[in-house]
Amino acid sequence: MMTDACLKCGSPMNPKELICSVCGQNDREEYQLIRNYVRSYPNSNAMQIANATGVSVSKILRFIRDGSLTVVDQDTHRR
Template sequence: MKQQFCEQCGLPIPLTESGCKSCALEELDEYRIVREYLRLHPNSNAMQIANTTGISISRILRYIKNGSLTMVNDMPNRRNR
């Protein structure tokens, strides 16, 4: 019988799941923390968010990669003079 394991904690999980419920809830909580931080500090970069919230930069970058968060470039175009 083939068994699958949670990528986060290593606990066995059903083959139909991608992770365990405990880790999924933890990730959802961290995602909410990041969203709230960005609501209050909209121009923050991933390193600032990670340093302030304690959430790993790899997780924040994963949110960006999977489309849960998007990056916005608000910098005006600057011309070399």
């Protein structure tokens, strides 16, 4: 029984989930865009990634906060 609503779009959905399947698919697609961009341009900051991919800075930062993306401190990798 679908009684709850998606936290993102408000669509009715399974109450055991936080977001609906459509929003989940959109998140996965945006994550892939970001990941592909960062692989090509590894020293990019969140604003550069957002401008190149169209994904909001807040969503990029959310991916970083939840551990989907990691930040590498360039100073610790210099020799």
